[in-house]
Amino acid sequence: MPNLEHPAYPAATLLQLESLVPCRESQVSMLLSIFGERQQFSFPSIFIYGHTSSGKTYVMKTLLNTLKLPHVFVNCVEYFTSRLLLEEILMQLQSCSETQQTSHVPCDNFSDFVRLFKQAVASRELQDQTVYIVLDRAEQLREMEANILPAFLRLQELTDRNVTVILLTEIVWELFRPITGCFEPLTLYFPDYSIAHLQKILSQNHPPEYSADFYAAYINILLGVFYMVCRDLKELQHLAVLNFSKYCEPVVRGEANERDTHKLWKNIEPHLKKAMQTVYLREISSSQWERLQHDNGEPGQLKGISAHTHVELPYYSKFLLIAAYLASYNPARTDKRFFLKHHGKIRKTNSMKKHEKTSSHLIGPKPFPLDRLLAILYSIVDNRVAPTANIFSQITSLVTLQLLSMVGHNDQLDGPRYKCTVSLDFIRAVARTVNFDIIKYLYDFL
């Protein structure tokens, strides 16, 4: 295991740093060697990428904070326009130097930013230190003005100050590179934590009442269940805390001691499996889960979110939805066969275009005009339907409920086109309530 070494920083700080960033020592030492000493110019821009919760943000924050390097840390999702982003950076720069009150500085574009940045750095005693600007969730930068990303990459050059921009993101650099080209940052990859890493990190924060070994055994069981579906450290941590009290139960009751791993495993394993199906998927919330645990209730009695799939609709809305589904999944020319009394027979194999042979349920819904929807509606409803305003407004309601979606632009007043967005299961459930055998009317199931 490489110990962190750097001449510029005291060994005690480095040791502390090392204990804070387990399993990321090599990345940290790499970063340290890129940063160099405080006053040394570093690489203008560094691009760090890696999967969700591979410790990018955490490592960066801990590194900068522990070594007390002057830095600015912004999340690009939170500051969603370039203006907000630039102003936030300036604000944080001001607040780094405790000399004056932070005040709001308007900053509209990047050249303003460069000017104001120079002022902010000059006004501080830290001119001879590298200032780090960390942009978390940097993929958002691509959505802003075209000049923002290239300008950040060259900030050192543009401002002529000792500054390093660090981009943190989950996607690779190739997806960032603008067509026009730009300064290439130094890319650094944070690999996923392995199961051993996860075990080590999770076991580190054991509750004070219990021994580290006891907690590590628990983490081992937890990982055995959840590692298959979830490698997100944060989520695992959350789940570990949620279920730990259940794990301790036999110990608290005095039925088992801390070393009785097998008994404890038998106790916790089914519980964890249930947790995987419910609380992990957010079918029931973690607070509900905790309450269930507390009351020793069965999770079965609490219905999850997915259990409530039933949607109650007015009578004609149901038929409208069915008509829309038929219009979306049947080829238009087969309507005659389905809805006319004296129809000719359609042979599925002959004289058919190639694309019609493939199941339209695999391709997805096709758009259809309003005329066709209403025509099908009139023929599937038993009694006569007057084309009242209520019918038309129901179509609009279905669109707002996201059961239908409008194709094309909203402005098109005549001949609007729709798509049906519900699933086959859903429409079958709806059709069953009005005694309509939808399968008989679907071309795919002929």
Next chain:
Amino acid sequence: MSTCSVSKGCFVFKPSPKKRRVSQKTDHDFRGRTDDSEDVKLRFATCQSLWNQMKLETEQVQEDLNKQLFDNLVSFLRRSHSESQEKATEWTCQMKTREIPTAALVLGVNVTDHDLTFRSLSEVLQNSVTPYIALLEAKDCPGIKNLMQKLIGQLMNCYVDVDSFEDEDYVQVSQNRIRCSMTSLINWYGSVTKKTDSETPSKKRTSSSRHWQSPPVVVVFKDMESFTTRVLQDFIVISSQHIHELPLVLIFGIATSPMIIHNLLPHSVSSLLCIELFQSLSCKEHLSTIIDKLLLTAHFPFKLGEKVLQVLINIFLYHDFSVQNFIKGFQLCIVEHFYSQPLSVLCCQLVDAKKRVNSLSHSQCENIRRLPSFRRYVESQVSEKQIALLTADGFLKEVIQKLLEDLHVYHANYMPVLRCLHIFTSSLPKYPLGKQIRELHCACLENRVWETEEYESSLQLARMLNKSDLVTMLQQCVEILMSSSGKEFDKTVEKLKEFLTQFQKLEGEAFQERDVSVSSQKELQKKTDLYHLQKSLLELKESRRSKKLTKFEVLRFELVDYIDSLVRNYLVPADHKTLHEIMYFNTASVLREHLNAAPRIALHTALNNPYCYLENQALKSDGGSISNKAPDICIVYKLHLECGRLINLSDWLEAFSTVVTGAEGPNADAASSDQVDDVIHLRNVMKTQEQELRSQGSSCKSFFYQDTGVTNSTVLHCRGGWTSWSEPQLSGKSLTSINSEPASVMANTTAMKKHPVLFLL
């Protein structure tokens, strides 16, 4: 600004008049049709007071129904952030990721009702939990920026509302140059809560005692389905980072099913939420309660006839599920009834009605004599009495008072008996008389319920109920009858109680007599389907002939017969009662016209028969001929209807000019008018075409121009759309709508915006 229009287009909004002049004007309008001999003012006042009472009642119902839901929500909101504040030091809380507490509020598809629910929700929350509530709608938030703007704007405003004027300057300054970011929101929250902690003037103390120290900030997404995924995700990600500084609680208003959360949000985002589900009462139950409280009570004198009620219920069940619309329709019925029926002045509480009868004018007496139900009554009397009724106003008034009293007694008896009958019918298999009491009510209003087949079959089924069911039903019936105000039920109650004791006595004796019939009885209860029931019923009949009935069976027969006699006595349909016209509103066609408008049919009528809306005598057409007085577009439309698949444009033009100039005679200067015609006609063609395109869903022909280069010989294809095989017949005027605004329809048809949609082939 938003419209309630069903179509899309440009809308002009005039500033709403500040003053309310409506109330003064309406009673004037009431008078409009007839002179004042018909108690117009009194009618208007009665109508107003009645509606106000009913409105209060509906609001009360709404409140009661929502109470449970709101209580749950409030306790959830209180719990959500207090927990983490209390035990912030514990290990579990330090390690756990803080999730944003989220309430998924499933409200049902009746979107029109949601507004009211959210309004009362925010009121409740403001009173009990937190002053900081923001309601967001999807149409205001196409991007995260707009969302933040809206959110910050609403929160800061509510701050002003709560703390009145003392801090206004502070807000004024900040609002102009506020940065739409979470940081400014956090700063604002910090300053607001700190202020309430430190200063606590007398006014604030009251507010801080209601809310607690740091009240949560509640953000309500009114229509979750319509929000874009991106906006929601961004907002949740941002706020989850600041959950420690800003105690945020989200409420998702969901119309369809909570699955939508998983559809909209990826796992990485939904794992930031701590979602709890809250389900509101279904709108059908809501409607049942409303009907129960407004219609199935003798409390309100105004009643709905069977057809009208059916129309309202059908609109609810078939079209919108909206309780608000139902209540609006009900209101319309009241207004229409009091407006169109002069005798509605007597539609009030019995005491008032009796007084009013005495002061009826002569013309009103004549109105009464004209009532069909009254005429029937007169005919059934002896001849001297007939003459007296038809000539002497004084005698008539006496009789009317008596009849009105009868009617009130009838109502007072009708409701409890109806409820009793419902108790019996609602537990029968397959519900021959309907599951809901409103269906039973409709059946009873329609005609004599005991003559219907369904009633027969339900009686038969009732004769096979088992004892424990019968006993519980009897107990319920006794309760209902006891609590009712009708005095005639003393006897009935006694009789039912007697049945009850007899049934209970049987229990002791039953041990000896428990034989084949009882066991077969038990078998019956297991089988629920009708076929088996009928079969075993036949068997029972057979056995009954041969065998002596058990005591229980005899008693059961007696009971069912007794119930039957009650029904025959008290559930007479209302239109068999004299003077029912005073209380019952029965003109369903008016209601249908107003509530279930058919734009396409209205358009067709307007074009085909302009007299219908313009009411200009000159336009009154007789049959098929085309009058030249009609607006140009009507003429063009009618001519085009006469053509088949293709229209020759020049023929059409020719026909048009013939019609227009037809009446003027040959001596008019033809040359100049011809030229004008060309222009007019082309304009009309365009308009007709737009009409066709606008009446979407119609199979009306769509037009395709074939430009041959020579304008004279332009041929217009008039293609039958492919949908013509299923076109419903236009049913003429019967379904016309918008009768109240005849001018606007024509204005609409003639002055439509130019939006030429021509397909050049």
